[in-house]
Amino acid sequence: MRELTVLYDSQCGLCRRAQAWLISKPKYVELAFVPASSDEARSRYPQLNHDLTVNDLTVISDEGAVYRGPKAWLMCLWALRDYRDWALRLSSPELLPTAKRVISTISQNRYQLEGLGSVVLKGAR
Amino acid sequence: MNVVVASYVLYLAISIALTVWVARTLHKNGRVFLVDVFHGNEPLADSVNHLLVVGFYLINLGYVSLALKLGYAVNTAQEGIEALSAKVGMVLVVLGAMHFFNLFIFSRMRRRASVTEAPPPVMPDAYTPVRGYNHA
Numbered sequence: 001m002r003e004l005t006v007l008y009d010s011q012c013g014l015c016r017r018a019q020a021w022l023i024s025k026p027k028y029v030e031l032a033f034v035p036a037s038s039d040e041a042r043s044r045y046p047q048l049n050h051d052l053t054v055n056d057l058t059v060i061s062d063e064g065a066v067y068r069g070p071k072a073w074l075m076c077l078w079a080l081r082d083y084r085d086w087a088l089r090l091s092s093p094e095l096l097p098t099a100k101r102v103i104s105t106i107s108q109n110r111y112q113l114e115g116l117g118s119v120v121l122k123g124a125r
Numbered sequence: 126m127n128v129v130v131a132s133y134v135l136y137l138a139i140s141i142a143l144t145v146w147v148a149r150t151l152h153k154n155g156r157v158f159l160v161d162v163f164h165g166n167e168p169l170a171d172s173v174n175h176l177l178v179v180g181f182y183l184i185n186l187g188y189v190s191l192a193l194k195l196g197y198a199v200n201t202a203q204e205g206i207e208a209l210s211a212k213v214g215m216v217l218v219v220l221g222a223m224h225f226f227n228l229f230i231f232s233r234m235r236r237r238a239s240v241t242e243a244p245p246p247v248m249p250d251a252y253t254p255v256r257g258y259n260h261a
Contacts (some may be wrong), residue, residue, distance in 0.1 A: 001245070028241070044255075044256070045253050045254075045255070046254075047253055047254055048253045060253060060255070061245075061249070062255060063255065064252045064253050064254060064255040065245075065249035065251075065252055066249055066250050066251040066252060066253050067245075067247065067249055067250060068250045068251075071247040071248075071249075071250065074246055074247050075245060075247065078243075078245055078246055084240050084241070084243060085240045087246050088240065088243055088246050090246075091246030091247055
């Protein structure tokens with residue numbers, strides 16, 4: 001596996017910040033970012049159900065393996081040099097259920113979290 | 126030769142012999158770890174192994190030399206043996222600590238290498254055709 005394509009929600013500030021963070025980190029596997037449900041995403045993956053990619057982060061390997069939701073997050077961590085050990089740790093049978101729950105919660109509330117984040121930042125100023 | 130000099134000579138002989146023994150054990154048994162870490166690249170493994178052993182010798186022999194001076198008078202053979210025992214005991218403890226430190230380094234290198242090569246931690250949810258990749 002040489003590259004992972006990340007179908008992300010380009011409307012969400014939190015996701016764009018996460019994208020910038022991922023881009024800035026050294027990687028084992030390259031990450032290509034394509035907005036979810038965009039024309040580019042549809043032309044790249046004509047047979048994928050793109051409605052599912054709108055709500056959940058989706059990662060697709062260059063071999064066509066599709067990872068959705070919390071698994072997609074873990075695959076992004078796995079791609080990073082400094083965080084692969086974290087991806088492995090969080091995927092252990094003991095931690096995976098908790099990791100999935102936390103990631104789903106963040107993901108479902110991403111727009112609210114974004115608002116909260118900017119309020120906190122303003123307060124700190 | 127008085128008791129102090131005799132205990133110094135014995136101390137050096139025992140300490141150096143122990144250091145050589147531990148270093149050789151490390152050198153012989155650490156190689157397998159390193160060959161594994163460097164994916165069978167034996168020249169590199171041997172080189173790193175040798176460098177580790179050199180560091181081990183330098184630190185241990187340095188400690189042995191620094192700890193040689195007794196600092197108090199020894200008159201009888203009993204006192205000589207007690208002083209010798211205390212000194213050699215310290216050398217053993219330092220050697221043991223160094224040995225475990227080396228083992229720690231070996232195991233950490235090995236774990237690092239296994240993380241670098243770990244396959245994806247989760248199974249894919251589905252497969253989708255990708256241009257230029259043939260699902261055979």
